[in-house]
Amino acid sequence: MLETVAQAVINGLLIGGIYALVSIGVTLIFGVVKIVNFAQGEFVMIGMYISYFLATYFGVDPIVSLLVSMPVLFVIGVLVQHFLIRRVLGPNDMPQIFLTFALSLLLLNLALLLFTANYRTVHTSYSDEAFHFGGFYVPEAKLIAFAVAMGLSGALWAFLHTTDLGKAMRAASQNRDVATLMGINPNRVFCVAFGAALALAGAAGSLLMPFYSAYPFVGQVFVLMAFVAVVLGTLGNVLGALVASLMMGVAESLGIQFVGADSGLIVVFAMLLLTLAFRPQGLGGGRMR
Amino acid sequence: MLELKGVSAAYGSVPAISHVSININAGEAVGLLGANGAGKSTTLRAISGLVALASGSISFDGVDVGSLPPHKIPELGIAHVPEGRQVFPEMTVQENLEIGAFVPRAKAERARTMELVYDIFPRLAERKRQLAGTMSGGEQQMLAVGRGLMLKPRLLMLDEPSLGLAPVMTDVTFEKIAEIHKMGTAILLVEQNVSRALSLVDRAYVLESGRVIMHGDSEDLANNRQVQAAYLGI
Numbered sequence: 001m002l003e004t005v006a007q008a009v010i011n012g013l014l015i016g017g018i019y020a021l022v023s024i025g026v027t028l029i030f031g032v033v034k035i036v037n038f039a040q041g042e043f044v045m046i047g048m049y050i051s052y053f054l055a056t057y058f059g060v061d062p063i064v065s066l067l068v069s070m071p072v073l074f075v076i077g078v079l080v081q082h083f084l085i086r087r088v089l090g091p092n093d094m095p096q097i098f099l100t101f102a103l104s105l106l107l108l109n110l111a112l113l114l115f116t117a118n119y120r121t122v123h124t125s126y127s128d129e130a131f132h133f134g135g136f137y138v139p140e141a142k143l144i145a146f147a148v149a150m151g152l153s154g155a156l157w158a159f160l161h162t163t164d165l166g167k168a169m170r171a172a173s174q175n176r177d178v179a180t181l182m183g184i185n186p187n188r189v190f191c192v193a194f195g196a197a198l199a200l201a202g203a204a205g206s207l208l209m210p211f212y213s214a215y216p217f218v219g220q221v222f223v224l225m226a227f228v229a230v231v232l233g234t235l236g237n238v239l240g241a242l243v244a245s246l247m248m249g250v251a252e253s254l255g256i257q258f259v260g261a262d263s264g265l266i267v268v269f270a271m272l273l274l275t276l277a278f279r280p281q282g283l284g285g286g287r288m289r
Numbered sequence: 290m291l292e293l294k295g296v297s298a299a300y301g302s303v304p305a306i307s308h309v310s311i312n313i314n315a316g317e318a319v320g321l322l323g324a325n326g327a328g329k330s331t332t333l334r335a336i337s338g339l340v341a342l343a344s345g346s347i348s349f350d351g352v353d354v355g356s357l358p359p360h361k362i363p364e365l366g367i368a369h370v371p372e373g374r375q376v377f378p379e380m381t382v383q384e385n386l387e388i389g390a391f392v393p394r395a396k397a398e399r400a401r402t403m404e405l406v407y408d409i410f411p412r413l414a415e416r417k418r419q420l421a422g423t424m425s426g427g428e429q430q431m432l433a434v435g436r437g438l439m440l441k442p443r444l445l446m447l448d449e450p451s452l453g454l455a456p457v458m459t460d461v462t463f464e465k466i467a468e469i470h471k472m473g474t475a476i477l478l479v480e481q482n483v484s485r486a487l488s489l490v491d492r493a494y495v496l497e498s499g500r501v502i503m504h505g506d507s508e509d510l511a512n513n514r515q516v517q518a519a520y521l522g523i
Contacts, residue, residue, distance in 0.1 A: 164387070164391065164396070167380070167384055167387060167388055168388065168391060170377070170379065170380060170384075171377050171380065171388045174377045174378060174379055174380070175375055175377060177339055177371070177375075178371055178375045178377070179377075179388075180337075180338075180339065180359045180360050181337055181339070181359075181363060181368075181369045181371065182363060182388050182389060182391045182392075182436075182440075183360050183361075183362075183363035183364055183391045183392035183440075184360055184388075184391055185358070185360040186360070
């Protein structure tokens with residue numbers, strides 16, 4: 001029994017690392033640009049297709065293709081912020097909601113058109129390999145994904161806390177006007193935040209590819225989890241999103257193990273409801289830690 | 290050094306200041322006085338580009354400030370310490386100061402300026418690693434002024450630095466501002482506390498309903514019957 005629980009916790013933490021990349025992106029955009037990006041999942045999908053095509057046509061390992069998906073998604077993020085989001089930033093948040101929602105639908109349908117609804121998989125040499133630690137089963141592809149996800153999350157945290165641009169981003173998230181008084185160009189900071197958030201989504205896509213299928217709707221699985229994690233971890237709080245994502249991975253995995261294969265989400269959403277009812281500000285502290 | 294000519298600005302359709310003309314010479318301390326809602330803060334926000342000009346012009350050393358995007362204005366050497374302190378609450382004292390020297394002209398000398406700020410405000414040096422939002426109002430005011438100084442400003446604009454401070458903290462704050470002024474920085478001081486402000490500045494402008502209704506040397510204003518009756522309670 002105890003071993004079953006421990007194994008479920010391991011499985012949950014591993015997938016929680018991927019959720020973390022998506023939710024950190026959502027929370028970064030919310031914290032800095034102050035919009036909810038409903039299209040974040042579709043950028044995970046784009047990351048997956050980039051890795052799928054690089055693997056299928058050029059034999060590039062999906063993990064290595066992260067070096068392509070991240071910069072490509074970063075540039076897309078900068079362009080989306082500069083040419084689309086910037087136009088709808090203002091006191092009224094309805095246009096922002098509709099814009100990112102429309103972007104999500106557009107990308108989804110473009111993917112259906114271009115790539116069809118077929119499930120695409122990439123088989124790597126390590127896709128079926130697993131480590132065995134004292135009776136526990138740890139799939140190699142998921143362990144690599146988890147390790148890289150934690151590394152990237154740590155890198156983002158270090159960027160926000162040690163570089164001038166990162167600190168400028170935190171300053172802009174805490175007080176946009178006063179950040180401008182410091183000489184910080186808000187649009188530039190927003191572009192970098194959006195780019196970084198999409199780069200993380202792209203990384204999530206690449207890391208998923210060795211053990212998950214790419215299809216046009218795949219992003220919706222992850223964006224749902226990300227939104228829950230972002231609320232649980234306090235909107236705008238990077239560390240909170242990371243911890244909440246890992247918790248949700250574990251909750252989902254325990255749900256699958258003990259409630260039923262299709263009911264992992266029940267446990268996750270029960271957590272969300274309880275949090276909103278008893279601690280609506282989320283489990284994290286303030287913003288942009 | 291700074292010259293406003295017939296500056297008008299509005300929030301939406303509500304006019305906030307109209308035809309405000311003021312000038313400040315290098316190294317001078319100038320007050321901007323008046324009651325709540327007279328347009329003092331709006332004047333500072335117009336200089337910093339946080340509100341758009343409806344008409345008029347603002348120049349700083351011959352540069353047309355009004356045509357610059359707001360984030361380019363600090364680079365000229367204009368530091369604006371906003372009303373209500375507005376430190377970055379989730380950043381440490383030291384990070385707040387670092388951000389104060391974000392622009393290239395200040396970044397090069399950041400370490401040296403920070404030492405100077407810690408000399409002026411030893412309390413900040415003691416609290417380097419503390420999150421700014423957890424400090425007292427007086428300490429946050431010191432930090433807001435210190436953050437402004439990190440820019441190595443030629444003009445330091447202070448919006449109600451005594452707001453919400455205990456009298457003893459107000460004394461300390463005004464002493465520090467006087468000290469900064471003596472070091473050669475021009476000061477534009479917005480204050481509701483008119484008698485305190487007049488004891489610090491060389492000259493002052495009095496605003497009422499968004500217009501400059503009076504200006505002169507501090508001494509003359511302090512002796513002016515109208516100022517005494519309206520603002521000094523004499």
